[in-house]
Amino acid sequence: MVYEIVTSLYQGQTARVEGRSAEGTWWWILLPGLQAHCWVAGSTVQVSGDTAGVTIYEAPPTPVPACWAWNPQQQQNVCTSPCPPDAQPGGACSP
Structure with a gap:
């Protein structure tokens, strides 16, 4: 079982990174225009800027x-x- 898909981002669309998983394989992002957060797989996005100080979050358990x-x-x-x-x-x- 995996997490529910809540939305998608278009190629070239940007979102603010507000956290990451301890392994650094997932990013906790603020969804543009929705004032809501979700996890996005690092393998599916390109991150720019300094992420060294990004807060580490623990993901909730899968359903x-x-x-x-x-x-x-x-x-x-x-x-x-x-x-x-x-x-x-x-x-x-x-x-």
């Missing part, structure tokens, strides 16, 4: 995956998180 599992009391599949070990393979869901 716990959910799956459809049979609920005998309800006699139907229900979206459950985390997935129980006896869950049958199927599509992911959001509880």
Whole structure:
């Protein structure tokens, strides 16, 4: 499971870097015009300027995956998180 994609940037579009991951592989940016932040993979952007003093942030844990599992009391599949070990393979869901 990975993080939800919240937006995208166009080639040539700029955003202010306000932090980075400890490994330096992800940047914490301020989204232009939205006054919101998100992580962007360092491999997908070109950073300019001095980033030596950029704050190091710890990323939140990835969401716990959910799956459809049979609920005998309800006699139907229900979206459950985390997935129980006896869950049958199927599509992911959001509880």
